[in-house]
Amino acid sequence: MKILYIGAGFVGACSAAVSADSGHEVLVYDIDNVKIKALGSQNLEEIENCLFEKGLGDIIIRNRQRIKFTSDYKEVESFFDEMDAVFMCLPTPEIGETGESDLSYYFDALNKMASKLVTRNQEQQTNYFIIINKSTVPVEMVLKTKEILTSYGVINFGVVSNPEFLVEGKAIEGSLKPDRIVIGAESEKDFEIARKIYQRFYDSPSVYYIEVNPKEAAAGKLLANFCLFNKLMVCFDVVGRTCESFKGIKFENIRKILSTDARIGEWGFYDSLYAGGSCFIKDSRSLSFQLKSVGKNTIFIDEVYSANKRQLNLLLDRAEIEAEVDWKDKKVAIFGLAFKRDTNDIRNSPALLIVQKLLDKEVGKIVLFDPAAVDNFKKVFPATEKIIYAESDEKAFENGVDIVIISTDWPQFRGLSKFLLQQTVKPIIIDGRRMLQHEYENLVKNGYKIIAVGSPFIM
Ligand SMILES: NC(=O)c1ccc[n+]([C@@H]2O[C@H](COP(=O)([O-])OP(=O)(O)OC[C@H]3O[C@@H](n4cnc5c(N)ncnc54)[C@H](O)[C@@H]3O)[C@@H](O)[C@H]2O)c1
DSSP states (O other), X not given: OEEEEEOOSHHHHHHHHHHHHTTOEEEEEOSOHHHHHHHTSOOHXXXXXXXXXXXXXXXXXXXXXXXXXEOOHHHHHHHHTTOOEEEEOOOOOBOTTSOOBOOHHHHHHHHHHHHHHTTTTXXXXXXXXEEEEOSOOOTTHHHHHHHHHHHTTOOSEEEEEOOOOOOTTSHHHHHHXXXXXXXXXXXXXXXXXXXXXXXXXXXXXXXXXXXXXXXHHHHHHXXXXXXXHHHHHIIIIIIIHHHHHSTTOOHHHHHHHHHTSTTTOSTTOOOOSOOOXXXXXXXXXXXXXXXXXXXXXXXXXXXXXXXXXXXXXXXXXXXXXXXXXOOTTOEEEEEOOSSSTTOOOOTTOHHHHHHHHHHHTTOSEEEEEOSSOHHHHHHHSOOOSSEEEOSSTTGGGTTOOSEEEXXXXXXXXXXXXXXXXXXXXXXXXXXXXXXXXXXXXXXXXXXXXXXXXXXXXXX
């Protein structure tokens, strides 16, 4: 199959690489020239510096005969004559805090494509293709997509919804061995094209291949993310809070009891200061927005969203109330800038909110460390006299710090106690991920005070 990808972000780049690995001829277009150059560089380090996703560089380099990256639209136009499908992998962020999705990236890309699609096959438009919405879009988007293409005079096409369920940090692994593929289409012809694209998974006994209509596919994506977001909030706001409220209850022991109950399952039972990332927040907000716009009650959905915000504020408030932290003029080290481990994605990362809050509290200095996300973070908070980026976790402790905040679950942070125990002035530890729980006793014995999600104040 000849497949075009519009948008080379986490979703577009990973999905395109796996398509090439499945034997398809793939062209990836993005307006971001720098990203396109890095992804097409055939250089592992350059690819990973641009998009840190385990296995992505290897799979792109291995399939270099079949995958091409471009920001030249002329190449895209010549692809139109014979292509089988276009995957739309554009961002659909929330507009402010309204819940409404910003579809301008999607529409810009679609309008540009529509104006050129009418010229394919010397204006005869004989080649049939499908447009596949991989972006997370409103439930009724397929109708809108069709309307726009038709308004330009584009004919001979279908519109399909194929929501993406990738987990950042495991995107390649997950795309090579997906649990399920969901295809929403309106005709057997379109289902057939999708089956050929995903032949490798359609034929696999271990993959659920689910065929539904386009609205069901789009709604399924939003609802799946809401169910997961809700589960995280049950862990943070109910399970973790209970463990914080009664001395002598260890979060990890409660997790064992809950997660071994097959009716509950083990996903999501890690207490954390915040559920960030590009999807949970915006998708649950979008679900709420869409239901409100048809007059429905969304109290429960909105409360799940609020519980997440509450979690981060509560942790920082606990530091003030329980450990009597006064932030003014203090030196604070933050470990972890990515929204979670194994990615350099900082969208909705807790560290973004923490840094802003600390600046508002007039701290003296903020030292930041992350193994992968520093470049992205610097785009939001450039280095200044007050904001300092450390080259390693060890260097973050140079000249001492007053307060340490752990905000990402990078596995290496489990070893931070080694550096903490070397400090002459003992910083207050705020563990937003319970990364040091195996060392709490030892740290306290050595005079450290710890505020951790899922534990009462430890001193
Ligand atoms: N990241 C995830 O974990 C994830 C998971 C499932 C679904 N999704 C959904 O997939 C979609 C894409 O997410 P992402 O994380 O890949 O976003 P991203 O921001 O990483 O990538 C989007 C890319 O689109 C490019 N772009 C913007 N306008 C363009 C245009 N007019 N033409 C061509 N390229 C353009 C940007 O330069 C960027 O590289 C979103 O709707 C998101 O909700 C994301």
